[in-house]
Amino acid sequence: MNALAEIRSRFLPVLESHSDSATELLGMIRPAGDPKFGDYQANVAMPLGKKVGKSPRDLAAEIMDAISLEGLCSNTEVAGPGFINLTLDNAWLKNQLLASLADDRLGVEQVTNPKTYIVDFSSPNVAKPMHVGHIRSTVIGDAIAKILGFVGHKVITDNHVGDWGTQFGMIIYGYKNFLDPAAYESEPVGELSRLYRKVRQLIDYHGALANIDGVRTEIDTLGGQLEQLKAQQAATEEKSAVKKIKKEISATQKRLKAKQETLESFEKKITAVETGELATEANAHPEIGTAVLLETAALHKGDAQNLALWNEFLPACREDMQKIYRRLGVSFDHELGESFYNDQLQAVVDDFEAKGFARTSDGALCVFMNDYDTPMIIRKKDGAFLYSTTDLATIKYRDDEFDADACLYVVDHRQHEHFEKLFDAARLWGYTETEYKHVAFGTVMGDDGKPFKTRDGDTVGLGGLLDDAESKALKIAIDQNPDLSEERQKEIASVIGIGGLKYVDLSQNRASDYEFSYEKMLALKGNTATYLQFSYARIQGIIRKTGADPTAIRKNPVPFEFATDIERELAVKLIRFSEALDDVLVEYKPNMLCAYLFELTQIFFRFLEQCSVKDAQSESLKQSRLQFCDLMSRTIQTGLGLLGIEVVEQM
RNA sequence: GCCUCCAUAGCUCAACUGGAUAGAGCACCGCUCUUCUAAAGCGGAUGUUGCAGGUUCGAGUCCUGCUGGAGGUACCA
Structure with missing residues (x-):
């Protein structure tokens, strides 16, 4: 038996006779903050006394006269402004x-009223090397699922694996252009992972090369603006105007710093390629960024070769992931990845369009909602679907299959707004019976105070x-x-x-x-x-x-x-x-x-x-x-x- | 620009959602093994809870402003 629940149930009838919001007051009965006050303390008399116009101490005494704690508490006392201290018998x-x-x-x-919970957690991208950041969703989600189950709820765990994204475009491109057949033969996942990293690096290189001059110009412009603002500040005397300028200066400095960091990271990416063995390959693949997008698009459209490669890669990648899960002792009821929903996306989009929940804007199909400046895009202007689309399809599928009371998404807090929009869109779509909850967790930071990233070699x-x-x-x-x-x-x-x-x-x-x-x-x-x-x-x-x-x-x-x-x-x-x-x-x-x-x-x-x-x-x-x-x-x-x-x- | 989150001991973090004297661990200094495992226990100090106001019996927690940080912000996931 739960002592706190028992104490609360004894208090309930007495509190009800004093207030209509007795249930809320029960929350003010809690474990004692300090052992010298006993085992539990009831802080109900202070707010309640105020409400009914009685001294909290008198009211506390009144409550204790009326209540029966027979057999449960051996000692009770009213202390301080009106705390009721309780000691278990x-x-x-x-x-x-x-x-x-x-x-x-x-x-x-x-629990007396068991519910059905879906716990969506872990959700790594396959074929991308996992780092320490990925462990968090996995262990937190696993623990929540186990605890929900232990107290008597029905729990369905689902690992919404990222197995259909751009990373496959990269690997396919890498496979077609840079494959080391012997390595692939002996250690397929290791080779795929190498291909991923290589393609990623080349894309970053060309991206940096294309944008670095722009960033340099921006830095010059910002520097100029900063000089101007400083001159203005020196020439201004009126206080409120000075304050305004100061604010602008600090904002500009911030932007400048951000741009300088971008510049540095661009320079790093460029030197890494140009001074390394990749230089010639980088020159040979100038359009790698768009090429990768085309490979991904082809895969999604059902291109036979890419689909075959995807089918070839996936089992090995999944097995590699399972190795980590086995070591962590984590398993899932379902592992329905993004690819599983691929053939359901068109229907989702059609339904949103038919019901008038979505309209085209700038060529993209968008769901506009009141509380947000930007819409949730469910189809890009090139016709491709997005994460949002898959998530909506997932909501529908889960509702059809599992009919859960609640669905918990154990995901990084950076996706907060995405989930807010998603849940709003789901309610708009008619899924109002299920409680959707983003169980967000903080980012794992590196020692530089920035989100943890896998840097080549040193992590x-x-x-x-x-x-x-x-x-x-x-x-x-x-x-x-x-x-x-x-x-x-x-x-x-x-x-x-x-x-x-x-x-x-x-x-x-x-x-x-x-x-x-x-x-x-x-x-x-x-x-x-x-x-x-x-x-x-x-x-x-x-x-x-x-x-x-x-x-x-x-x-x-x-x-x-x-x-x-x-x-x-x-x-x-x-x-x-x-x-x-x-x-x-x-x-x-x-x-x-x-x-x-x-x-x-x-x-x-x-x-x-x-x-x-x-x-x-x-x-x-x-x-x-x-x-x-x-x-x-x-x-x-x-x-x-x-x-x-x-x-x-x-x- | 707008939105969200955060700021607590030298460091890393708690604080049961508004309760009594803000707590742990790490690190540091001592002490305790012939007696159920010393991967343990005991003792030792450190705080204007970022700053300034406000709300009330009572604020680390709620409200306003400021400072500083992180994240998000139309076709990445």
Whole structure:
């Protein structure tokens, strides 16, 4: 049973007698901010007192007279301006612990009104090298899906793979012009990836070459403007005018800086090609940019050769992706990529046109919506469809097939506006029953404070990062467990290494951008998965050493004992597992569960320091502590499991 | 220009959506292993929550303005 929910349900009738918005007030009953105030606190009296014109303290007293917390709270007090502090009854707590001990679900009740959720996550582009930025959607989406499922919802996961985009035009062009047949024979994906990078580089080169003079001119112009503005500033005396000029100066400086950065990156791209081996090839393929677009267009129109190549490339690319997913332990119910929707796009566009939701503007078919300056384009003027079109088709397909109550898109926050438009368009189209939600997450930044990009050579790809995480964990695993077999050591290293990597993404508020740090990704100390996993392994050690049988512990429990304060503290935290899951689902924030597990583990390690199991003063206390250990190990295992992180018996 | 998000300890981040004295980890300095795994525990300090106002019993959180950063902004995804 969820203690918070139980307290709230006891408050509800009393609050209803004082206010019409009792349900809202329930949100003001929450875990106590400080243990000295008890376990929970109700902050309802302050706003309510104001509303009904009573002193909050009097009202709090009145509420407490009317309420029945019999058997649930042993102590209540009104404090400060009108806080109601609540302390759980120890007998009630012990009963809850016993109930959780006997329950596979650790006392977490299933929701009474299960819904169907589609969780759309990961969605990488195949055939493009994956980097560390791609891991975020995958682990966050996976965790949200698992948690939704655990609390009793029906969950359908779908990986909306990018398997139909321009990158295939590039690879096809590369295949036709630069293929190394031997390399392709022995390592097809590696060769395709090389072709992708090469074509990308040549396109960037020609793009830079074509635009660099323009950028130089712009820089000159901006520089001139800046001089003028500065002269103006010096000649102006009136305050508001000076302020205005200052603002323009700073805006101009900003633009100038941006242009200079562009210039630098152009220069880099040009030198990289001209001083390298690519120079002659660059000259031989001056029209590579348009050529690639033509290859892509041909593919989309069903050109036999390109389609055959695409069919040849795709399985290998997908298999390469699956290797990463297998290592991450992530799987999907569906992997309906963009190509899957290809033959449905025309119908979507026709429908929008027929119903008058879209009209042609500047040659493109556009959906105009009130809240936006720019329309959502669903067909380009060259007749090609876009991401938006595919997304609309996906909405329709999912509605036909799955009839979900909600659809969550776990995607980078840079696509915020795209999704706002998409959801509006979907509602316009008639999909008003489903709740669409963009579960956005922050960008992974490089150490320069700019979005993380794979730079050639000096950054590890995703696979390499996983290797490093495992090999670093392996060193410590060998050091710590010299007697274990090599196989076991490797298994431990994999669980610890991968778990640590995932935990970095999960433990942060998903909304924040975060700075990629190699050290942080591979850290095994502090607030990391390793810390949590270690508590589990410790418990397994205790169970081994004491010769206890976990099944027997659960089947024949003794009453829990609180011989020390820390045991009660641990008890309170353990029964809050269910609250932590609720907290995650309010805003789909897995870091709420990480924070819970971390705090729980901190308490647990203090418990271990203070409370010997083996040398407990009495047999009954020893049993009680074994029961704590069992509950703890299952809470960690389940909690980490919901985050997609495994545990090991020994480490 | 317009729109969205962000600014918290030296660093990386939390803060249960308006609650009581803003918390962790990292890094740094000590201490604790013949006693269930030291991948642990204990102790040590650091803050005008970017700036200026406002709203109220109460603001890191809400509103206004400013400064600084990131992203988006008609045919990329």
